[in-house]
Amino acid sequence: MDPQATWKSLLDEWADRNWQAVIELAEALLQWLDKGGCPPEVIAGRRLGTFWNEPVVRFCCQFAADIANRVLNSPDGIPEGVPFSLSCSECDCASPDSYEQAIHEGWTAIEFWPQGTSENFLGACPEHSD
Numbered sequence: 001m002d003p004q005a006t007w008k009s010l011l012d013e014w015a016d017r018n019w020q021a022v023i024e025l026a027e028a029l030l031q032w033l034d035k036g037g038c039p040p041e042v043i044a045g046r047r048l049g050t051f052w053n054e055p056v057v058r059f060c061c062q063f064a065a066d067i068a069n070r071v072l073n074s075p076d077g078i079p080e081g082v083p084f085s086l087s088c089s090e091c092d093c094a095s096p097d098s099y100e101q102a103i104h105e106g107w108t109a110i111e112f113w114p115q116g117t118s119e120n121f122l123g124a125c126p127e128h129s130d
Contacts, residue, residue: 001032007040007057010064015115019068026061026068033058071112078121079112086110087118088125095119 006029013021033039039053042060070079078084078099086095086102089109096102099121102110106126113122124130 001028001037003029003032003037003040006032007042010061014064017071017112017114019071022068023065023072026065029057030061067114076110077112078110082112082120084121085116085119086121086123087116088128089122090128091125093125093127 006025010022010025010029013025029040033054039050039057041048042053042056067079067082070081071077074080076099084098086107088107096105096107099110102123106129108124108129110121110123113120116122
């Protein structure tokens with residue numbers, strides 16, 4: 001296994017929201033570490049060493065796999081325990097306070113969007129719904 005390539009793939013799959021791949025890559029890295037494998041460098045261009053990298057990789061892998069499992073196990077793809085903040089992909093309208101309120105108001109295509117800067121979910125407001 002190339003732990004650095006696996007780490008990069010894990011980050012890429014997280015950004016692309018490929019949840020099954022996130023789980024598989026996170027589990028592979030954790031198994032690698034459990035067998036005594038060296039961790040990847042978590043920050044490109046920084047030599048932080050095993051003492052830093054291993055706990056960061058372990059935490060991030062466990063976190064990523066947990067969130068991915070929550071997304072996949074939710075019938076609506078809304079992971080339990082994630083604060084609900086929603087933005088329209090087309091405009092800057094006010095966000096409903098909950099997923100249930102958003103559905104009631106006519107929001108559609110609501111997706112978990114972990115790479116958002118001020119929101120955790122992205123969707124289409126009633127004005128921009130199909």
